[in-house]
Amino acid sequence: MDFIYFDNSATSFPKAPGLGKAMGEHIDNNGFNICRGSYEKSYQLQGTIIETKERMCSIFGFDLPQNVIFCSGATFGLNLIIKGILKPGDHIITSSMEHNSVARPVTAMKNKGIIWDVAECRKDGSLDPSAIEALICKNTKLVLLTHASNVSGNMMPIDEISVICKKHGVFFALDAAQTAGSEIIHMNNNNIDALVLPGHKGLLGPQGIGAVLLSARFASELDTIIEGGTGSLSDNFEMPSFMPDKFETGTLNLPGIIGLAHSLEYIENLGINEINFKKRNLTEKFISGILDIPHVSLSGIKSMDMRCSVISLNFKNIDNSNAAYLLEKDHGIITRCGLHCSPMSHKTLGTYPLGTVRFSIGLFNTEKEVDNAISAINEIVKKHQ
Ligand SMILES: Cc1ncc(COP(=O)(O)O)c(C=O)c1O
Numbered sequence: 001m002d003f004i005y006f007d008n009s010a011t012s013f014p015k016a017p018g019l020g021k022a023m024g025e026h027i028d029n030n031g032f033n034i035c036r037g038s039y040e041k042s043y044q045l046q047g048t049i050i051e052t053k054e055r056m057c058s059i060f061g062f063d064l065p066q067n068v069i070f071c072s073g074a075t076f077g078l079n080l081i082i083k084g085i086l087k088p089g090d091h092i093i094t095s096s097m098e099h100n101s102v103a104r105p106v107t108a109m110k111n112k113g114i115i116w117d118v119a120e121c122r123k124d125g126s127l128d129p130s131a132i133e134a135l136i137c138k139n140t141k142l143v144l145l146t147h148a149s150n151v152s153g154n155m156m157p158i159d160e161i162s163v164i165c166k167k168h169g170v171f172f173a174l175d176a177a178q179t180a181g182s183e184i185i186h187m188n189n190n191n192i193d194a195l196v197l198p199g200h201k202g203l204l205g206p207q208g209i210g211a212v213l214l215s216a217r218f219a220s221e222l223d224t225i226i227e228g229g230t231g232s233l234s235d236n237f238e239m240p241s242f243m244p245d246k247f248e249t250g251t252l253n254l255p256g257i258i259g260l261a262h263s264l265e266y267i268e269n270l271g272i273n274e275i276n277f278k279k280r281n282l283t284e285k286f287i288s289g290i291l292d293i294p295h296v297s298l299s300g301i302k303s304m305d306m307r308c309s310v311i312s313l314n315f316k317n318i319d320n321s322n323a324a325y326l327l328e329k330d331h332g333i334i335t336r337c338g339l340h341c342s343p344m345s346h347k348t349l350g351t352y353p354l355g356t357v358r359f360s361i362g363l364f365n366t367e368k369e370v371d372n373a374i375s376a377i378n379e380i381v382k383k384h385q
Pocket of ligand 1: 073148149177
C-alpha cells in the first residue's frame with residue numbers, strides 16, 4: 001500500500017482477509033432469497049443467516065439469535081431504537097458525547113413530544129455515572145449511550161450505568177459503533193436491552209450491513225418503524241409480532257450478511273482480546289509519541305484507561321484542515337478532519353467549531369506506521385513554527 005490508513009473509525013480498511021471473495025462467491029453461485037422460496041437452496045441460505053446470528057450471540061454474550069436483527073448499519077439501528085420505543089411524553093437520557101446518528105433522530109422525536117436530557121460529560125469526555133442517575137425521573141424510558149466517543153476515544157462506564165438503569169427499570173441501549181470487534185461487550189452481563197453494531201468498522205465487514213440485538217422485553221415493547229413483506233403471515237396486513245419478522249422486513253442485504261459472516265468468523269478465530277491488545281499497544285505508542293510535541297494537543301482523555309483507539313489532535317500553529325491535507329499530500333497518511341458528525345462532543349471537549357484531526361487505529365496498522373505518523377506530525381509542526 002502506498003498510503004497509511006488511519007481512518008478506521010469511519011470504516012475499517014483493509015477488511016477481513018478474503019471478504020470480497022466470500023461475497024463474490026455468494027453473489028455468483030448462491031444469490032437466492034430467503035424466507036420466500038420453498039426450495040432447498042433458499043432453506044440452506046436461511047440456515048447460514050441463522051448461523052451468523054448465532055455467531056453474533058456468541059461474540060456479544062447473548063442467547064436469543066431470533067432477536068438479532070440485520071439492518072443497514074448503526075444509523076438505521078439507532079433510528080429503530082429511538083423512534084420505535086419513545087412515545088410523546090417519554091424521557092430519554094444521552095451523554096454529551098453522542099454522534100449525530102443519535103442527536104438527529106432524538107431531535108426529530110423531540111419535535112414530536114418526547115423529552116431529552118443530556119448528561120454532561122467532563123471536559124476530557126468522561127462521564128460520571130451519577131450524572132445519569134441524577135436525571136432519571138418517573139417518565140424516563142431509555143438511557144442511550146455511545147460505548148466510546150468517535151472523537152476522543154474515551155469509553156463510557158457502562159457497567160455502573162447499566163446497573164443504575166436496571167435499578168430504576170429504565171431501558172439501556174448501547175451504540176457500539178466504535179467498540180464492536182475490539183472491546184468485550186456482553187449483552188446479558190451488561191444488562192443491555194438494545195445493542196447497535198455496524199458491520200463495517202471494527203467488525204471488518206462490508207458497508208451497508210449492521211445489526212441490532214434486542215432483549216426480549218425491549219423487543220416486545222418496541223414498535224416497528226418500517227413495515228412490509230416478511231414471507232410469513234402473508235394474508236395479514238399487520239406485521240407479525242414474532243421475531244425476527246417483526247423488524248426484518250423486505251429483502252435483506254444477503255451479500256452483506258454473508259460478508260459479515262466471513263468477517264465475524266475471522267474475528268472469532270483471532271479473539272477480541274487479541275485484537276484489543278494489538279490496537280491498545282499501537283494507541284499507547286501513538287499517544288506517548290505525540291504528547292511532548294509542541295503546538296499539538298491531544299483532545300480528551302490522556303490515560304489509556306477507559307479509552308479505545310481513536311485519537312483526536314488539535315494543531316495550534318496551523319489549521320487542522322491544513323495539517324490533515326499535508327499529512328496526506330506529503331506523507332500519504334489518511335486521517336479525518338473536522339467535527340466527525342459529533343458537534344456535541346466537540347462542544348464538550350472545547351474543540352467546537354474547528355474540530356480536530358482524527359487518527360483512528362485499526363487492526364492492520366503497524367508500529368512502523370505509527371512511527372511514520374509521529375515523525376510526520378513532528379515535521380509539520382516544525383515547518384509551521
Ligand atoms: C459513535 C457512532 N455512532 C454511530 C455511527 C453511525 O454509523 P454508520 O455510519 O455506520 O451508520 C458512527 C459512525 O461513525 C459512530 O461513530
